[in-house]
Amino acid sequence: MTTSLTIAQAAEATGLSVHTLRYYERIGLLDPVERRDNRHRRYTQEDLNWIDFLKKLKATGLPVRAMLHYAELRREGNTLESVIERKAMLQAHTLCVQHTLAELQENLAVLQRKLVLYDELEQAARAAGARAPRNSAPTPPTPERMAP
Incomplete structure (x- = not known):
């Protein structure tokens, strides 16, 4: 059962x-x-x-409209036309996802370089005798705080 x-x-x-x-x-x-x-x-x-x-x-x-089209093709069964079109849709979407991932990797690298720079600036400021104001411990950002 x-x-x-x-x-x-x-x-x-x-x-x-x-x-x-x-x-x-x-x-x-x-x-x-x-x-x-x-x-x-x-x-x-x-x-x-x-x-x-x-x-x-x-x-x-993938936009809902494209998902709907994919679902329609799926309902047609594994005909040659349906299989070819679904495969083409997934290949095109895969390329878009790969492009997005590459952009995100580039953006992440910029953020990481910026963090290294701030570590260096913080160390230089400490070496120069600058003090952080009292009770100013940085609060780690949350996704909500990072939204534009």
């Missing part, structure tokens, strides 16, 4: 909200989910695997 999950269990397992799961099904990112006689959705492992893949596409910046 195949194990299935309720929508609440699927939400917990995937990290998505119940609302998001319903929305994904309504717009066509998810195939219609199997329902029991009481009309409650039951998610299979295959559904969870697909949701995990969708999350990866989203996390890597």
Whole structure:
């Protein structure tokens, strides 16, 4: 017997909200989910695997419109045309992700060089006798504080 999950269990397992799961099904990112006689959705492992893949596409910046097109092609089955187009979509997206990673690596390198510079400036200031004001221990930035 195949194990299935309720929508609440699927939400917990995937990290998505119940609302998001319903929305994904309504717009066509998810195939219609199997329902029991009481009309409650039951998610299979295959559904969870697909949701995990969708999350990866989203996390890597693929627009929802492109995800919808990919889902449509997937529903067509493994026809030659569908396979070729899905492969091309993933190849193009992979290039975009690689470009983004390269940009992030460059940006990270700039930040790291800047930190080295500030270490050197701090050491020079200490050597020159400058003191940090009392109670001015730097607070490490949080992502919220770093937002533009």
